[in-house]
Amino acid sequence: xxxxxxxxxxxxxxxxxxxxxxxxxxxxxxxxxxxxxxxxxxxxxxxxxxxxxxxxxxxxxxxxxxxxxxxxxxxxxxxxxxxxxxxxxxxxxxxxxxxxxxxxxxxxxxxxxxxxxxxxxxxxx
Amino acid sequence: xxxxxxxxxxxxxxxxxxxxxxxxxxxxxxxxxxxxxxxxxxxxxxxxxxxxxxxxxxxxxxxxxxxxxxxxxxxxxxxxxxxxxxxxxxxxxxxxxxxxxxxxxxxxxxxxxxxxxxxxxxxxx
Amino acid sequence: xxxxxxxxxxxxxxxxxxxxxxxxxxxxxxxxxxxxxxxxxxxxxxxxxxxxxxxxxxxxxxxxxxxxxxxxxxxxxxxxxxxxxxxxxxxxxxxxxxxxxxxxxxxxxxxxxxxxxxxxxxxxx
Amino acid sequence: xxxxxxxxxxxxxxxxxxxxxxxxxxxxxxxxxxxxxxxxxxxxxxxxxxxxxxxxxxxxxxxxxxxxxxxxxxxxxxxxxxxxxxxxxxxxxxxxxxxxxxxxxxxxxxxxxxxxxxxxxxxxx
Numbered sequence: 427x428x429x430x431x432x433x434x435x436x437x438x439x440x441x442x443x444x445x446x447x448x449x450x451x452x453x454x455x456x457x458x459x460x461x462x463x464x465x466x467x468x469x470x471x472x473x474x475x476x477x478x479x480x481x482x483x484x485x486x487x488x489x490x491x492x493x494x495x496x497x498x499x500x501x502x503x504x505x506x507x508x509x510x511x512x513x514x515x516x517x518x519x520x521x522x523x524x525x526x527x528x529x530x531x532x533x534x535x536x537x538x539x540x541x542x543x544x545x546x547x548x549x550x551x
Numbered sequence: 552x553x554x555x556x557x558x559x560x561x562x563x564x565x566x567x568x569x570x571x572x573x574x575x576x577x578x579x580x581x582x583x584x585x586x587x588x589x590x591x592x593x594x595x596x597x598x599x600x601x602x603x604x605x606x607x608x609x610x611x612x613x614x615x616x617x618x619x620x621x622x623x624x625x626x627x628x629x630x631x632x633x634x635x636x637x638x639x640x641x642x643x644x645x646x647x648x649x650x651x652x653x654x655x656x657x658x659x660x661x662x663x664x665x666x667x668x669x670x671x672x673x674x675x676x
Numbered sequence: 677x678x679x680x681x682x683x684x685x686x687x688x689x690x691x692x693x694x695x696x697x698x699x700x701x702x703x704x705x706x707x708x709x710x711x712x713x714x715x716x717x718x719x720x721x722x723x724x725x726x727x728x729x730x731x732x733x734x735x736x737x738x739x740x741x742x743x744x745x746x747x748x749x750x751x752x753x754x755x756x757x758x759x760x761x762x763x764x765x766x767x768x769x770x771x772x773x774x775x776x777x778x779x780x781x782x783x784x785x786x787x788x789x790x791x792x793x794x795x796x797x798x799x800x801x
Numbered sequence: 802x803x804x805x806x807x808x809x810x811x812x813x814x815x816x817x818x819x820x821x822x823x824x825x826x827x828x829x830x831x832x833x834x835x836x837x838x839x840x841x842x843x844x845x846x847x848x849x850x851x852x853x854x855x856x857x858x859x860x861x862x863x864x865x866x867x868x869x870x871x872x873x874x875x876x877x878x879x880x881x882x883x884x885x886x887x888x889x890x891x892x893x894x895x896x897x898x899x900x901x902x903x904x905x906x907x908x909x910x911x912x913x914x915x916x917x918x919x920x921x922x923x924x925x926x
Contacts, residue, residue, distance in 0.1 A: 433644040433878035435558040446652055450659060450665045454727050456605050457612070462722050462833075464628065465840055468590040469719030470655045471635075472712050475583050477917035483582050487639050497641050501650035503589065503632050504643060507625060510596075514612050516622050518629060519558040520716050525626035526570055533574060540575045579852050587847050590715055594844030597837050602792035602829050627712075667727035678904060683894040685808040695901055699908060700915045706855050707862070711847045714878065718840040721885075725833050733832050737889050747891050751900035753839065754893060760846075764862050768879060769808040775876035776820055783824060790825040790922050791861050 435518050439508045444510065449469040457513050471499040559641050562632045571634065585612050589631040596624035685768050689758045696759065707763050714756040721749035810893050814883045821884065832888050837879040846874035 446452060472497050477481050486492040511518045532545040571577060599621050600608050609615040636643045657670040722745050725733050736742040751761060761768045782795040821827060849871050850858050861867040886893045907920040 430646045433560040435560065438560075438644060438647055441648070441651060445654065448629075448660050449663045451667075453665075454667045457608050458571070458597075458600050458603075458605060458837075459727060461600055462726055462837060465590070465593040465597050466719045466723045466726065468586070468593040469716045470626075472583075472586045472590050473716050475586055476712055476716065477709060478583075480581050480583060480615065487582070488621070493639070493641070496639060497646040498620075498650050498653070499638050500632060500639070500641055500643065501646040503593075504647055505650065507628050507632065511625050513622060514618070516618070516625055518625065519563060520628040521622040522629055523562055523566070525623050525630065526566060528623070535573050538576075540578075542576075542579045549640070552872060587712060587851055588706075591844045591848045591851065594841045600843045601837055601841065676814060683810040685810065688810075688894060688897055691898070691901060695904065698910050699913045701913075701917075703915075704917045707858050708850050708853070708855060709849075711843070711850055711873075715840070715843040715847050716906045718836070718839065718843040718878075722833075722840050725836055726847040728833075730831050730833065739833070743889070743891070746889060747896040747901050748903070750886050750889070750891055750893065751896040753843075753878070754897055755883050757875060757882065759811075762874050762926075764868070764871060764875070766868070766875055768875065769813060771876040772813055772815070772879055775873050775880065776816060779820065782825070785823050788824045788826075790827045 434510070438504075439512060439518075442505055442508055442513065454512055455509060457510060460506055460510040460513060464503060464510060467499060467502040470502060471496065474499060496497055560633070563629075563642075564637060567630055568637065580634060580638055582635060585631055585638060589628060589635060592624060592627040592631055596621065596628060599624060604639055649671040685758070688754075689762060689768075692755055692758055704762055705759055707760060710756055710760040710763060714753060714760060717752040717756055718769065721746065721753060724749060754761060814887060814893075815880075817880055817883055818887065830884060830888055832885060835881055835885040835888060839878060839885060842874060842877040842881055846871065846878060849874060879899070 435549070446455065452531075474486075474492070478486065478498055508518065510516075511521070573578065596611070599611075599617070603611065633643065634642075636646070662673055663670075696705065724736075724742070728736065737746070758768065760766075761771070787798055788795075815836075821830065849867070853861065862871070883893065885891075886896070912923055913920075
């Protein structure tokens with residue numbers, strides 16, 4: 427069973443759902459609420475880096491206290507993303523792989539290599 | 552090896568990093584940029600649900616076209632979250648499990664069951 | 677002079693810039709930082725409403741303490757929006773009026789009345 | 802009457818409400834929806850700056866096309882902020898001035914000058 431894999435998404439989702447169900451919180455977890463919560467957690471991650479230069483961020487990441495706070499925000503984002511996917515009936519691994527395939531078509535290596543341009547801004551072929 | 556598991560976070564992260572490296576995009580992926588990208592994708596997920604009632608959202612989720620669009624936004628969020636975690640040196644499975652433990656202490660079942668209150672708003676014991 | 681008008685955007689911007697300059701904070705206020713700060717404050721506003729039904733929000737707005745907290749988040753959003761506009765050389769009143777004109781063309785009354793559809797989803801004429 | 806001032810918040814709000822009411826959109830404008838819309842627009846502003854260095858942003862701001870796009874995002878943010886404030890019964894000018902007063906207490910010039918630290922991180926006095 428994949429549920430016993432330490433880093434399997436199914437296993438992690440099962441642990442998150444058990445936490446939710448022990449508290450009877452499914453009633454609050456509409457897709458709209460979960461998407462809002464996810465957006466709020468993403469902002470909290472940004473806040474940990476706000477007003478800092480890239481150098482200050484790098485030095486913060488080697489400080490245990492700051493890294494732990496950042497880690498918790500990443501965890502919150504992933505928890506809400508997995509809760510959202512579960513509520514919406516989305517298979518997360520499959521959706522990531524399908525998106526990578528789509529991105530490969532939008533950003534072919536020969537055009538995208540070393541460039542931060544959006545595919546809509548590529549020069550016409 | 553866990554890398555071969557279809558839904559292992561290590562396997563998915565490896566596929567995402569391969570996509571990034573083939574395009575030489577690591578140079579753009581500072582933690583601040585990735586956190587901004589993550590926040591933008593979370594907003595795009597919210598936008599798919601904006602102005603809709605919970606009933607309209609539910610009916611949208613049973614429409615293949617809408618579900619695919621929503622799936623793609625969830626995938627983008629997870630891709631940037633995994634890229635961020637990789638850039639910051641965070642072990643994602645471990646951070647999720649540590650956060651669940653912390654949340655268990657903040658939201659003990661007997662106080663949190665059926666309530667949407669934030670732990671800071673619990674009645675004094 | 678418009679600067680003395682109680683609710684003039686010029687007057688409010690001047691007060692905000694004076695606050696900033698007394699603290700020598702312009703050095704931190706790059707457009708990217710201000711846009712991130714704005715996004716964070718918008719999320720904090722969302723957080724004041726999270727997990728609540730529309731009825732609970734309405735009742736919160738008639739509670740002085742909650743209204744004050746919400747008011748402060750709205751103020752933070754506006755302060756960063758005005759700081760961003762100032763840093764980017766944008767005339768705020770003009771940009772609002774131009775956007776309303778553009779929206780009038782995208783959402784003509786006869787097509788948009790009573791509908792929450794995005795203009796890209798209008799039926800073909 | 803302040804309503805005739807070109808940059809008065811009352812005048813701008815009145816124009817925005819007239820646009821809304823001509824389309825009968827008040828029914829969609831719950832505080833939660835408006836706060837979500839505001840957050841989405843803030844993310845769209847961030848997206849105009851994503852992957853860019855501060856130098857690239859500065860050069861984008863001197864390009865008419867890019868400045869116009871950025872201007873429109875700022876306008877959208879302000880439009881939703883004013884709609885939210887109106888729906889919540891918040892006097893915007895007053896809330897900005899009260900927040901500045903509060904920030905003056907939290908960030909006294911002698912402690913905050915030239916520092917990007919959050920007030921919670923000030924050294925003890």
